[in-house]
Amino acid sequence: xxTSPPDAPTLDLAADGVTLTAALCDVPSVSGDExxxxxxxxxxxxxxxxxxxxRDGDAVVARTRLGRPERVVxxxxxxxxxxxDNLPTRLVDGVLHGRGTVDMKGGVAVQLRIAATVPExxxxxxxxxxxxxxxxxxxxxxGRLARAHPDWIAADFAVLLEPTSAVVEGxxxxxxxxxxxxxxxxxxxxxxxxxxxxxxxAGRVLARLEAYAxxxxxxxxxxxxxxxxxxxxxxxxxxxxxxxxCVVAVNYRFAPDRSLAQAEAHVREVLDGFxxxxxxxxxxxxxxxxxxxAAAFVAAVGGEPKxxxxxxxxxxxxxxxxxxxxxxxxxxxxxxxxDERCPAADIARCEQALHAWLTP
Amino acid sequence: xxTSPPDAPTLDLAADGVTLTAALCDVPSVSGDExxxxxxxxxxxxxxxxxxxxRDGDAVVARTRLGRPERVVxxxxxxxxxxxDNLPTRLVDGVLHGRGTVDMKGGVAVQLRIAATVPExxxxxxxxxxxxxxxxxxxxxxGRLARAHPDWIAADFAVLLEPTSAVVEGxxxxxxxxxxxxxxxxxxxxxxxxxxxxxxxAGRVLARLEAYAxxxxxxxxxxxxxxxxxxxxxxxxxxxxxxxxCVVAVNYRFAPDRSLAQAEAHVREVLDGFxxxxxxxxxxxxxxxxxxxAAAFVAAVGGEPKxxxxxxxxxxxxxxxxxxxxxxxxxxxxxxxxDERCPAADIARCEQALHAWLTP
Numbered sequence: 001x002x003t004s005p006p007d008a009p010t011l012d013l014a015a016d017g018v019t020l021t022a023a024l025c026d027v028p029s030v031s032g033d034e035x036x037x038x039x040x041x042x043x044x045x046x047x048x049x050x051x052x053x054x055r056d057g058d059a060v061v062a063r064t065r066l067g068r069p070e071r072v073v074x075x076x077x078x079x080x081x082x083x084x085d086n087l088p089t090r091l092v093d094g095v096l097h098g099r100g101t102v103d104m105k106g107g108v109a110v111q112l113r114i115a116a117t118v119p120e121x122x123x124x125x126x127x128x129x130x131x132x133x134x135x136x137x138x139x140x141x142x143g144r145l146a147r148a149h150p151d152w153i154a155a156d157f158a159v160l161l162e163p164t165s166a167v168v169e170g171x172x173x174x175x176x177x178x179x180x181x182x183x184x185x186x187x188x189x190x191x192x193x194x195x196x197x198x199x200x201x202a203g204r205v206l207a208r209l210e211a212y213a214x215x216x217x218x219x220x221x222x223x224x225x226x227x228x229x230x231x232x233x234x235x236x237x238x239x240x241x242x243x244x245x246c247v248v249a250v251n252y253r254f255a256p257d258r259s260l261a262q263a264e265a266h267v268r269e270v271l272d273g274f275x276x277x278x279x280x281x282x283x284x285x286x287x288x289x290x291x292x293x294a295a296a297f298v299a300a301v302g303g304e305p306k307x308x309x310x311x312x313x314x315x316x317x318x319x320x321x322x323x324x325x326x327x328x329x330x331x332x333x334x335x336x337x338x339d340e341r342c343p344a345a346d347i348a349r350c351e352q353a354l355h356a357w358l359t360p
Numbered sequence: 361x362x363t364s365p366p367d368a369p370t371l372d373l374a375a376d377g378v379t380l381t382a383a384l385c386d387v388p389s390v391s392g393d394e395x396x397x398x399x400x401x402x403x404x405x406x407x408x409x410x411x412x413x414x415r416d417g418d419a420v421v422a423r424t425r426l427g428r429p430e431r432v433v434x435x436x437x438x439x440x441x442x443x444x445d446n447l448p449t450r451l452v453d454g455v456l457h458g459r460g461t462v463d464m465k466g467g468v469a470v471q472l473r474i475a476a477t478v479p480e481x482x483x484x485x486x487x488x489x490x491x492x493x494x495x496x497x498x499x500x501x502x503g504r505l506a507r508a509h510p511d512w513i514a515a516d517f518a519v520l521l522e523p524t525s526a527v528v529e530g531x532x533x534x535x536x537x538x539x540x541x542x543x544x545x546x547x548x549x550x551x552x553x554x555x556x557x558x559x560x561x562a563g564r565v566l567a568r569l570e571a572y573a574x575x576x577x578x579x580x581x582x583x584x585x586x587x588x589x590x591x592x593x594x595x596x597x598x599x600x601x602x603x604x605x606c607v608v609a610v611n612y613r614f615a616p617d618r619s620l621a622q623a624e625a626h627v628r629e630v631l632d633g634f635x636x637x638x639x640x641x642x643x644x645x646x647x648x649x650x651x652x653x654a655a656a657f658v659a660a661v662g663g664e665p666k667x668x669x670x671x672x673x674x675x676x677x678x679x680x681x682x683x684x685x686x687x688x689x690x691x692x693x694x695x696x697x698x699d700e701r702c703p704a705a706d707i708a709r710c711e712q713a714l715h716a717w718l719t720p
Contacts, residue, residue, distance in 0.1 A: 173550060177599055189611045190533060190670035192574075192587035199590040199608070200570040206563025214552075227552035230559040231599050236592030239537055239609060243591060248559070249599060251549045310550035 009036060011044040013116035017109045017347040018096055022089040024105040025098050031079040031139075034058040034131040038078055041129050044112065050119040051127070054152055058131035059141040061152045062115060064124050070293050071124040073158035073322070074114060074354070075142065075313070076107045077133035084338040094344050101342040102330030103134075107161025110329065110350045114358065121358035123293065128153055133313065137282070142313050146320055157293035158317040159354070163330035163342075166349045168298055169308035170222050170287025170325045172315055176252040176263045177231075177279040180205050180271055186244040195242035199235040202246040205274055206230060209250065212270060217255040220287045222307040224255035228270065249279070253309065256284035256318075285315040288323020300357035301327065327353075369396060371404040373476035377469045377707040378456055382449040384465040385458050391439040391499075394418040394491040398438055401489050404472065410479040411487070414512055418491035419501040421512045422475060424484050430653050431484040433518035433682070434474060434714070435502065435673070436467045437493035444698040454704050461702040462690030463494075467521025470689065470710045474718065481718040483653065488513055493673065497642070502673050506680055517653035518677040519714070523690035523702075526709045528658055529668035530582050530647025530685045532675055536612040536623045537591075537639040540565050540631055546604040555602035559595040562606040565634055566590060569610065572630060577615040580647045582667040584615035588630065609639070613669065616644035616678075645675040648683025660717035661687065687713075 009027045011020065029037040038058040045053050051062040058078065063071075080100040089098035096106075108129065115127050130141030137143065145153055182202045187195025214226040228250065235246030250271075254263040260283045268276055288294050289305060298305055308314070308326050317324035329346030369387045371380065389397040398418040405413050411422040418438065423431075440460040449458035456466075468489065475487050490501030497503065505513055542562045547555025574586040588610065595606030610631075614623040620643045628636055648654050649665060658665055668674070668686050677684035689706030 175550070175600075188670065189587060189589055189591055190535070190613050192589050192613070193585065197570075197589055199593050200566055202593070203563050203566025203570055206560055207567060210557075210560040210563055225553065227549060229549055229552050229557055229602055230596070231549055231601060231603060232596030233559050233562070233593055233603075233606065236590070236609070239591050239611060240535075241591060242589055243593075246593065249596070251599060253550050253552070310548065 009040045011040050011112065013044050013112050017113050017351050018091065018344040020112060021096060021101060021106045021109040021347055022091065024108055025089045025100040026087060028083060028087065029079055030082050031132050031135045034078045038129070038131065041078065045115060048116060051115060056145060056149060057141065059145055060129045061126065063126040064121060066120065066124050068122065068124040071126060071155045072293055073126045073128055073153060073155040073317070074111045074161065075128040075158060076104050076111055076161040077130050077141065078108065079131055079134050081134045081336050086338060086340060091344070095341050096344055097341040099340055102163045102340050103335035104162055104328060106330050106342045106347045107163065107328035109347060110161055110354060113351050114354050118355060118358050122360055123358060125358065126153060126155055142316050146316055150320065155322050157291055157297065158322050158324035159297065160312060160314050160324055160326050161328035162312050162326045163328050163332045163335060164326050165331050166329055166346045167303055168301055168305040168325050168327050170289050170305050171219065171256045171285040171318070172308040172310065172312050173224055173226070173253045173255060174258065174260060174263055174282055174284030175311045176254065176260065176267060176281035178250050178267055179277050179279055180248045180250055181275045181277070182246045184242065184244045187242040189240045189242055192242050197242050198246040199243045202233065202235060202248055205248050205271065208271060215255065217257055219255055219257045220289055222287050222305060224307045225309060226255055227253045254284065256286045259283060282311055282315060283319065284311065285318030285324060287325060291323045294323055294325065297325070297357055301353040369400045371400050371472065373404050373472050377473050377711050378451065378704040380469040380472060381456060381461060381466045381707055382451065384468055385447060385449045385460040388443060388447065389438055389440060390442050391492050391495045394438045398489070398491065401438065405475060408476060411475060416505060416509060417501065419505055420489045421486060421505070423486040424481060426480065426484050428482065428484040431486060431515045432653055433486045433488055433513060433515040433677070434471045434521065435488040435518060436464050436471055436521040437490050437501065438468065439491055439494050441494050441696050446698060446700060451704070455701050456704055457699070457701040459700055462523045462700050463695035464522055464688060466690050466702045466707045467523065467688035469707060470521055470714060473711050474714050478715060478718050482720055483718060485718065486513060486515055502676050506676055510680065515682050517651055517657065518674070518682050518684035519657065520672060520674050520684055520686050521688035522672050522686045523688050523692045523695060524686050525691050526689055526706045527663055528661055528665040528685050528687050530649050530665050531579065531616050531645040531678070532668040532670065532672050533584055533586065533613045533615060534618065534620060534623055534642055534644030535671045536614065536620065536627060536641035538610050538627055539637050539639055540608045540610055541635045542606045544602065544604045547602040549600045549602055552602050557602050558606040559603045562593065562595060562608055565608050565631065568631060575615065577617055579615055579617045580649055582647050582665060584667045585669060586615055587613045614644065616646045619643060642671055642675060643679065644671065645678030645684060647685060651683045654683055654685065657685070657717055661713040
């Protein structure tokens, strides 16, 4: 039972993108505590008048209903990873410092600016602001919308405003995690020949991984780079016991020309002869740049599209049949960093590009 | 401040060895709680009259002072590993079941029987009963005696009554533990090529260990078998991070022809090129079967001496210049087992053999 405190945040959508980004960051909204910010976003959007505004939990959806032949989504998440003594934001020499500036309040600010300044876009636009992106996949607000209200996010094309340094990054790689277990026979290490060393056996798993040549694959014109890596290894129970078990966790990042099932089959082939168990996985997303709305977007934005290596929520749109790209302000390598910071110019450039795409 | 309870245990040294073993086991004496049993042993030995009895903490030393040209030690520890619902002891079909029957109250019973029944041995005898053998080496009661009262345990030859199934097991292998660390560069696993995988590098450490051919070495007529094994491995911090560190703990069990320093040099040679840090180690012990007292012992006991693979406190005697062998009732493989059990015949055989060795 919460009531809005007297100083409930309000957002001024008439402010410039950098000022709006700072205001969004300065409302702390670590995953699970997005409520006050979602309230502020909802209130600001309802104040615009030209949008239908919907709400599910701490996700807010707003859309034009102009009857355009195409509908596009602009999507971003409201939550951040925990604050690291890096709020409130500071603007220094044209760079906005602080938690959320990159991941991804800069992108959210661009969404809100487009919502406020393009009342009659050339394509119908659905703005999606969602919760719980930075925590376990089962809690993800976009996933919840896709299950509960697929009609709210239906579209011909989607732009996810995750940080890409204002360059179009198409689709994303998929990710698969497996555990490879070797099993031996325990014995006292003073009589090692009575046992069988499971850690020594794991050496052959690691040799297989080290020798692996990762693919670089052209998908719809973008070259995706793969990786197959041991990420953790644990074996042995005591310093005087021949280990009877060793577990290697392996992460396969795979290009979007492979389905999740194909990725699993490939890993099983590479690790043939070993005990392999799938832990979890998510399919990637093809860039879909051959779609007319995507092509128009790339033309409006300019520059050379790149592939997205990390898994992002574009894959959730892809799974719904909606081609999607990543495009937003800030360097993804600074996301989650203690010195997270975003160039003001990135925010302005993204806003201008989307404005150009959605106006005559 | 403890006082003896009214039912302080008393030991009847006139009872047969199996009955005495059961009585010793039925006084719980897990490491750190040897006091009541040490009190009972001390009282029983003082009651014999022909022995000088000394005490240090929960270690009890008793010795004849007959002026014989040779002095030998019979040594055993009073403590056990924790009880596993396996006391009181049960004698079933000639086998005594329960914690301590093998490790090593059967041996202690044999010591006490010899003390009681051989008042004028042909060699002067020092009986050593000590505490804290089953815990960290720094607490070991024999080590404490060696530091504080080396004269109490000085001798020409020592028999440690650790379980050997009533066969002479000479000397012991040494043990060395090292940690091998591989270091890489962390990166997000979606961009693995920006990092360097320390776990993959550890695969080459494991390959080196798997290819290693362990020696079998003749030392003083006994063949010692070595082993070089990874006992634990740990690497990686998260499922989406290229690991920047992996640590393999390696245990080298080495024959007593090598000193601890030589063993370390050998391991560094085998693992040349890797970062190796010594964690701890203990030299082994040569069997010393060429010593006249040892030869007479082997002749009296009969059978073919074997090498001892596991590290035992014979190495503490060896370090003092006292050749030592292991010889006691029970199968060492059942030590610490929940179903620990010792054949009554082993106890009788050991007592008879030592009796024959020490009487005209």
